[in-house]
Amino acid sequence: MTARIALKSDVLIVGAGIAGCATALQLARRGKLVTLIERDQAGIRASGVNFGGVRQNGRDLRELPIAMRARAMWDELPGLIGFDGEFRATGNLRLASDEERVAQLDRFFTAATEQGLGLVRLDRAELKARYPWLSDRPIRGVLCPSDGHANPRLVGPAFAFAAQEAGATLIEHTEILEGWYANGAFHLRAADNRTFAAPMLVNCAGAWAGKIAGWFDEPVTLAPEIPQVQVTEPLPYRIEPVLGVMGGDFYLRQTFRGNILFGSGQGRATPDALRSRPLPETMRRGAEIAIAFIPHLAHVPIIRAWTGVDGDTSDGVCVLGPSETHPGLFHAFGFNGHGFLLGPAVGAVIAELILGGKTSTDIAGLGIGRFRPARKASAAPARGQHPDEERDASPEQNGAQNADRGSIGMERNEQAAGAHQRAEHGQDR
Amino acid sequence: MSGPRLQRVADQDRRLIEITVDGWAMSAMEGDTLLVAILAQRSYLREASGEPQGEMPAAGFCLMGACQDCWVWHEDGRRVRACTTYAEPGMRIRTTWPDHLLAS
Amino acid sequence: MAGSPARILIIGAGPAGLRAAEMLAEAGCSPILIDEAPRVGGQIYRQPPRVPGFTRTASELYGAAADRARDLFVTFDRIRQRIDYRPSSLVYDLIDNRAIVASEGKSEEIAFDAMILATGAMDRIIPAPGWTLPGVYTLGAAQIALKHQGCAIGKRIAFVGGGPLLLLAAHQYAKAGAVPAAIVLPSRFESLAAAGLRLLPMPRELSSGLLWLLDLKRRGVPVLFGHRLVKVKGAESVTGIIAERAGRQRVIACDAVALGYGLRSETQLADLAGIRFVFDAERRQWLPETDPLGRAAGRKDIYLAGDGAGILGADAAEARGRLAAHALMTDLGIAHERYRPKPDKTAVACAERLQAAMRAAFDPPADLVTAIPDETILCRCERILAGELRALAGLLGAREVNRAKSFSRIGMGRCQGRLCGHAAAEILAGKLGISLDSVGRLRGQPPIKPVIVSTVAERKA
Numbered sequence: 005m006t007a008r009i010a011l012k013s014d015v016l017i018v019g020a021g022i023a024g025c026a027t028a029l030q031l032a033r034r035g036k037l038v039t040l041i042e043r044d045q046a047g048i049r050a051s052g053v054n055f056g057g058v059r060q061n062g063r064d065l066r067e068l069p070i071a072m073r074a075r076a077m078w079d080e081l082p083g084l085i086g087f088d089g090e091f092r093a094t095g096n097l098r099l100a101s102d103e104e105r106v107a108q109l110d111r112f113f114t115a116a117t118e119q120g121l122g123l124v125r126l127d128r129a130e131l132k133a134r135y136p137w138l139s140d141r142p143i144r145g146v147l148c149p150s151d152g153h154a155n156p157r158l159v160g161p162a163f164a165f166a167a168q169e170a171g172a173t174l175i176e177h178t179e180i181l182e183g184w185y186a187n188g189a190f191h192l193r194a195a196d197n198r199t200f201a202a203p204m205l206v207n208c209a210g211a212w213a214g215k216i217a218g219w220f221d222e223p224v225t226l227a228p229e230i231p232q233v234q235v236t237e238p239l240p241y242r243i244e245p246v247l248g249v250m251g252g253d254f255y256l257r258q259t260f261r262g263n264i265l266f267g268s269g270q271g272r273a274t275p276d277a278l279r280s281r282p283l284p285e286t287m288r289r290g291a292e293i294a295i296a297f298i299p300h301l302a303h304v305p306i307i308r309a310w311t312g313v314d315g316d317t318s319d320g321v322c323v324l325g326p327s328e329t330h331p332g333l334f335h336a337f338g339f340n341g342h343g344f345l346l347g348p349a350v351g352a353v354i355a356e357l358i359l360g361g362k363t364s365t366d367i368a369g370l371g372i373g374r375f376r377p378a379r380k381a382s383a384a385p386a387r388g389q390h391p392d393e394e395r396d397a398s399p400e401q402n403g404a405q406n407a408d409r410g411s412i413g414m415e416r417n418e419q420a421a422g423a424h425q426r427a428e429h430g431q432d433r
Numbered sequence: 434m435s436g437p438r439l440q441r442v443a444d445q446d447r448r449l450i451e452i453t454v455d456g457w458a459m460s461a462m463e464g465d466t467l468l469v470a471i472l473a474q475r476s477y478l479r480e481a482s483g484e485p486q487g488e489m490p491a492a493g494f495c496l497m498g499a500c501q502d503c504w505v506w507h508e509d510g511r512r513v514r515a516c517t518t519y520a521e522p523g524m525r526i527r528t529t530w531p532d533h534l535l536a537s
Numbered sequence: 538m539a540g541s542p543a544r545i546l547i548i549g550a551g552p553a554g555l556r557a558a559e560m561l562a563e564a565g566c567s568p569i570l571i572d573e574a575p576r577v578g579g580q581i582y583r584q585p586p587r588v589p590g591f592t593r594t595a596s597e598l599y600g601a602a603a604d605r606a607r608d609l610f611v612t613f614d615r616i617r618q619r620i621d622y623r624p625s626s627l628v629y630d631l632i633d634n635r636a637i638v639a640s641e642g643k644s645e646e647i648a649f650d651a652m653i654l655a656t657g658a659m660d661r662i663i664p665a666p667g668w669t670l671p672g673v674y675t676l677g678a679a680q681i682a683l684k685h686q687g688c689a690i691g692k693r694i695a696f697v698g699g700g701p702l703l704l705l706a707a708h709q710y711a712k713a714g715a716v717p718a719a720i721v722l723p724s725r726f727e728s729l730a731a732a733g734l735r736l737l738p739m740p741r742e743l744s745s746g747l748l749w750l751l752d753l754k755r756r757g758v759p760v761l762f763g764h765r766l767v768k769v770k771g772a773e774s775v776t777g778i779i780a781e782r783a784g785r786q787r788v789i790a791c792d793a794v795a796l797g798y799g800l801r802s803e804t805q806l807a808d809l810a811g812i813r814f815v816f817d818a819e820r821r822q823w824l825p826e827t828d829p830l831g832r833a834a835g836r837k838d839i840y841l842a843g844d845g846a847g848i849l850g851a852d853a854a855e856a857r858g859r860l861a862a863h864a865l866m867t868d869l870g871i872a873h874e875r876y877r878p879k880p881d882k883t884a885v886a887c888a889e890r891l892q893a894a895m896r897a898a899f900d901p902p903a904d905l906v907t908a909i910p911d912e913t914i915l916c917r918c919e920r921i922l923a924g925e926l927r928a929l930a931g932l933l934g935a936r937e938v939n940r941a942k943s944f945s946r947i948g949m950g951r952c953q954g955r956l957c958g959h960a961a962a963e964i965l966a967g968k969l970g971i972s973l974d975s976v977g978r979l980r981g982q983p984p985i986k987p988v989i990v991s992t993v994a995e996r997k998a
């Protein structure tokens with residue numbers, strides 16, 4: 005057993021997804037010696053395979069402040085990573101097709117508008133007039149014109165590239181198996197027995213981060229979030245906004261090349277969440293909803309489907325901020341299938357916390373403390389401020405599937421709790 | 434080249450059927466795939482076109498449903514693979530994107 | 538397995554799948570036989586549509602292989618009522634013990650206890666400048682046009698590439714009255730002759746190959762050994778090709794090109810089924826791993842047969858179909874005492890030798906792929922140039938094809954890399970100076986061929 009300290013650094017980051025890479029970039033730019041350790045390749049996991057939605061619309065209000073900060077940063081990508089990530093603000097349109105969902109959407113509209121998010125409310129006639137390809141199904145829409153989409157295949161790796169340019173050290177194909185705190189430093193041991201140490205540690209391990217938090221006495225149960233996306237052949241560019249259907253767990257966008265991407269429901273992953281694949285029943289349901297909302301899509305060939313794995317917390321929002329057990333440790337994970345938008349701001353916030361001990365962004369609702377075991381008995385974390393309770397509680401859609409999915413990297417007894425808590429919420433891109 | 438691309442060399446004693454391609458009446462032989470029906474009359478399946486992505490001219494490639502180079506449309510918008518779909522009397526085919534799709 | 542009979546699925550009704558179906562039917566099982574094509578026969582014995590006016594006989598269609606073809610069709614007619622045959626049905630996904638099948642605009646899920654994958658092969662393509670012009674077809678396409686539709690792909694056709702099928706197809710075309718403009722083979726005459734010597738113990742194969750060559754020569758068709766395809770000429774359509782040998786170029790006027798450098802296995806379903814793949818250094822392809830009888834590595838209930846498990850040709854496909862059925866029935870305890878595997882094993886071993894000789898004769902030099910000019914379209918679906926792939930080779934860890942795909946879109950189009958995947962891997966490996974196996978292979982993704990949204994949505998009752 006060797007214990008060689010491979011590199012000297014101020015900050016270790018586990019996980020080179022968009023969260024880890026953006027954090028590395030910000031810190032490196034401010035002169036920190038950063039070592040970014042990645043099990044596979046940078047940006048190859050959730051960050052590289054997601055649907056590409058850059059969306060504030062319909063966000064849980066606890067995430068809205070960081071979402072709005074993140075959104076502003078997407079305009080600055082050329083300065084940050086040297087290219088625009090193919091981001092375009094084409095708008096995000098959330099649709100509701102029954103009174104209950106309309107009420108939810110309206111509540112979100114009111115609350116988010118109060119927080120300064122620019123939104124446009126559209127009734128059925130306005131929807132039809134603006135978007136002739138829509139069916140009569142939706143009766144209300146809320147458009148967030150500043151939202152849009154980008155190319156995930158390139159953005160994640162571009163952040164990694166920029167972080168390296170700024171001086172961060174990226175170590176790929178290195179899985180961290182163990183971590184501990186001793187003698188004023190965080191220590192990590194990799195699968196090849198190399199060890200790393202630094203006074204600060206950032207946990208950006210995506211779907212696998214709950215276990216890492218556990219090494220430092222604050223475990224978080226993450227259920228695998230396995231969105232499944234289908235893509236059609238290219239069509240003439242007609243569908244500008246990214247669509248999201250309230251409660252239906254359906255989302256759709258058209259790339260500028262013309263391909264239509266749509267997703268709904270979950271694929272399947274191995275228990276270690278390292279491999280995942282699409283499910284035919286999920287594809288079928290997605291196809292059904294696609295036709296219900298855009299009838300002309302009935303004719304279009306699907307050419308491919310894929311999945312990836314993110315981590316779901318039990319209350320639907322991410323874990324972001326300092327550790328409650330170990331000063332110098334920070335967490336940024338559990339993005340519930342919508343952390344792509346947040347990525348750039350996650351880096352900025354964590355960097356502020358590390359460099360100055362505080363952040364200008366309101367992350368009050370996102371602390372890891374909400375998962376402290378002591379509180380678990382009393383109640384699941386407060387859900388009071390969930391205006392976009394747009395999850396379908398029907399067991400076949402979420403509950404049952406989620407219970408099946410268990411949790412990532414946890415022992416069995418922890419898993420049961422996770423599966424149970426999760427049963428209530430679904431996802432949204 | 435503007436004449437027929439494919440040359441019939443055998444089994445030509447078949448019933449003729451009429452189909453419509455891009456608005457033009459075409460006669461085909463019973464048992465022709467759409468690809469053959471069209472390319473026995475003209476040199477391309479699709480002309481170069483602007484949409485959706487600056488299409489190159491195409492005339493199919495593998496004829497076995499593998500390359501996916503030969504998809505065309507029914508006039509009503511349904512998509513068909515020309516090399517694996519037989520021409521049927523009265524079929525109305527177009528080889529460019531049906532503009533009404535996603536437009537109304 | 539007592540109680541309800543095992544549900545056995547065969548995918549592919551070519552020689553391999555048909556022989557497997559025959560064995561199973563004779564043993565009293567009634568397998569489900571699925572094929573995307575409207576009639577049985579697979580690629581080699583592809584039949585014309587069942588329509589009046591297609592009058593060519595088996596001999597006219599299949600030449601020397603006519604007896605085999607007839608026997609296969611007779612066999613099929615004999616077992617037809619004892620099997621569940623599903624023509625015009627595409628298996629587009631395979632997961633656990635379920636095949637997802639599209640037919641008549643609807644999807645159906647078929648569960649199985651055991652499955653034989655006999656999905657066959659398609660042409661191996663090496664892109665060259667101009668290969669996307671209308672008028673360039675695969676060699677397989679040239680054959681299909683002729684067999685299935687009674688058409689030639691053009692008036693003056695250049696046959697470019699390698700493999701015995703190239704000579705066979707050119708010969709078939711000549712016989713049909715479409716005399717080839719030229720045969721262009723990158724392999725040298727000497728390697729062909731050397732391979733011929735290895736075939737001395739197999740006089741039938743040797744003599745038919747020779748016969749085709751002589752016939753072409755006799756008809757005055759230029760056969761250009763050791764020539765590479767430099768480019769296909771034409772603006773909107775093929776007008777000719779340029780071939781080159783040792784720096785000397787030759788222009789051949791033609792209005793069509795039949796292009797193919799041998800075959801490669803169709804392995805997408807095997808991939809989705811989770812079968813383990815191994816790199817076959819000889820064939821330079823990743824292939825599903827099997828035991829000698831076709832039992833798939835990593836899946837106890839799946840068996841592979843025919844060219845889908847590595848190219849061995851049509852006769853071996855029949856043998857492999859029977860061997861796979863034999864293994865399946867042995868494993869499930871289904872009695873089939875009358876079958877003796879020995880002759881089929883011998884046939885497969887013989888085909889291995891034949892194929893090795895064919896590869897020696899026809900395999901294009903490695904740099905034929907790696908030297909494709911930068912401005913050549915590599916991925917025809919997404920129109921990605923060879924140079925674009927080279928430019929990002931190695932960038933940010935793009936030393937692996939799926940990473941390169943993610944950056945470049947190569948293989949992300951409608952054909953899922955069927956046509957370009959092989960060349961892309963070679964180019965990536967060549968550019969990085971690493972071995973072909975170390976760049977990995979493009980992963981299969983459902984649906985393995987495009988399926989219309991409404992077909993996915995609608996369930997067959």
Ligand SMILES: Cc1cc2nc3c(=O)[nH]c(=O)nc-3n(C[C@H](O)[C@H](O)[C@H](O)COP(=O)(O)OP(=O)(O)OC[C@H]3O[C@@H](n4cnc5c(N)ncnc54)[C@H](O)[C@@H]3O)c2cc1C
Nearest residue numbers: 019021023043051054055057180210312339342343344345
């Ligand atoms: C199919 C899909 C669609 C999505 N669509 C959207 C969308 O439209 N909009 C949106 O905003 N979000 C979307 N998301 C969510 C978004 O992709 C994620 O929230 C975001 O990418 C998370 O970034 P990350 O860096 O936390 O995770 P990841 O990109 O998963 O990165 C975590 C990294 O940590 C590494 N790692 C883990 N454990 C270890 C260890 N022990 N040692 C070393 N390395 C380790 C992993 O290998 C991984 O690379 C989607 C997700 C998926 C899967």
Ligand SMILES: Cc1cc2nc3c(=O)[nH]c(=O)nc-3n(C[C@H](O)[C@H](O)[C@H](O)COP(=O)(O)OP(=O)(O)OC[C@H]3O[C@@H](n4cnc5c(N)ncnc54)[C@H](O)[C@@H]3O)c2cc1C
Nearest residue numbers: 549551552553572573579580628656657677843844850851
């Ligand atoms: C176009 C072409 C022409 C050929 N011509 C000759 C020739 O003339 N002489 C010769 O010796 N060799 C020829 N070959 C080589 C030939 O492929 C084989 O030697 C022989 O056909 C192999 O038999 P098989 O049963 O393994 O596969 P195949 O005959 O290829 O049969 C496979 C069958 O599986 C079906 N299939 C595949 N995937 C699916 C799916 N997902 N869902 C449903 N069905 C599926 C296909 O439709 C096909 O009918 C040709 C090959 C090709 C590609």
Ligand code: FES
Nearest residue numbers: 493494496501516
């Ligand atoms: S020509 Fe290749 S799929 Fe039709």
